[in-house]
Amino acid sequence: MTAVAAPPISAAPEAPAAPMRSAPPEARRSPGRRVGVARRLAPLVWIGPAIALVGFVVIWPAVVMVQTSVQTIGPDGFVQGGAGFRNFAHLLAEPALAGVVARTIVWVAGVVAATMIASLALAQLLDQRFPGRRIARLALIAPWAASVMMTSIVFRWALNSNNGVINVFLHDIGVLKAFNTREADWLGNPATALPWMMVVATFVSIPFTTYAILAGLQAIPDEVNEAARMDGASGWRIYLSVTLPILRPALLVALLINVINVLNSFPIIWTMTRGGPGYETSTTTTFMYQLKQSDIGESAAMSIVNFALVIVVVLLFLRINRSSREAD
Template sequence: MSVDIAPRLPARPFRWRLSRLTPLIWVGPAVVLIGVVVILPVIVMIQSSLQKISPDGFVLGDAGFNNFTKLFAEPAFVGVLLRTAIWTIGVVVVTMVISLALAQLFNARFPGRRFARWALIVPWAASVMMTALIFRWALDSNNGAINVVLNRLGLLDAFNSNESAWLGNPPAAFGWMMLVAIFVSLPFSTYAILSGLQSIPEEIYEAADLDGATKWSRYRAITLPLLRPAIIVAVLINVINVFNSFPIIWEMTRGGPAYATSTTTTFMFTLKQSFIGESAAMSVINFAIVIIIVVIYLRSTRWKDQVD
């Protein structure tokens, strides 16, 4: 007869087990917030895209993929997608190029640097809708400030309605909207890159100077590689913000005339007035496009290597 003489481990005290649950106190509210604010709306959005919904908001039954079929058959759908791509890529690329130059400028010492940094915050701190309204008023064809100045400089014929009606001409209106989007996107990108510049040790530049490196070679071989984490963050946030931008386009042109200046976001909102199911389908496509863009960008930039 054998006797089990193996020593028994002491029971875990209740306080020790309770301490392992302590992180949930800190993580729990964030998880609940994400579930309510992000996951739940996504579920409702996908569910709505598969339902037949009246303009009054009543669910009339299942629609399957009919909403997507009708959306793809919309005459303006392809043009809106192409315009959204031009809008997003153009604004983000120009914003990042200008932000790199501004960050380099603000990183240098010059009289009034603090005031200049404060001034850059203004487009970021101000309401985007308010900024769009100011530009819309400035571009008014009759008495807008921009037309008045151009006319006094002799650069604009006040009697030529085609030249003065900026927001009535789709290419000109789209260009002005992109300019406004760049204007409001610059502060965040510039400060993100500026924080990256200030984290680069001066000793690296001193060593490069001893090796006879030029300013351009230092920037290309030292500054840009070390700025990659900051650039990745700035580009991702800008892509998401610009792609989903609504106030600028809506306040300046309402996406018109005839969807000529509309992106997927304003197109989705316009569809919502009469075709809620199609609008929900457009929302699903928007969400999928953003996820695909983020995944492709993160994989192409090897963001895990930057974090490690």
């Protein structure tokens, strides 16, 4: 009997695949992405206090200063209305302004030049090896650590016309006798008061500047100077052609900081002479404070001028620094 083959069993048709649905936006934000955003924002935790401090100490006072410079403010401190640029016009009409600006230029140029020259020499000395070098370096910190106002008071006492140490010493060695006088009013005479204040400003500026230059000197590898000596260069030639060019960044930073500090210097002048007699020993900083006693708006206008001068100094520094880098 012949077997009949069973018909093939056809496979059941496959069901169509369900279409893929995109995940909602909330699901697409993976935990890794959230961690990445948190990581990028993490530095704000550390620099946030610094930004807040700059905003509170620098930006906010600057905004208030600009607002005050265009307002009319009475002696009682209440705003009486807008002034436009009238405060600046009154400032430019001040008879003492030209002398104050010229004196400020002399003050800044003289103090900064003396500080840089003296600090460069001291840094060279302290970079050498000699007995007691560590003690000498520590002693240099004393004028820097002391209060500027306290130092100014000490010098004011020493320059007292009656019993100051300097007058007593000059009298004992016969210097004052040669000028037929028993006492010299150093701070009462503008011709002598300004030089003495420049001496004090230089005295308190030397420590920081010396340490800044000394740090630059110690960063110069010994191999550089040794290679120059092997090439036959003299000590002076090595200093001019090798040491000073490498030391230029430290010198520029020290120069910038000194210019800004001396330009804004207030305690020395105010403590020693209060800008007097009259405005004869005032700089723009003390002149600004003196104007405050009579016209707050005009004083604010003077502070704007001071602030603009600082900005100009910083821009000049950045330009010089960029030019020096391009030259290298």
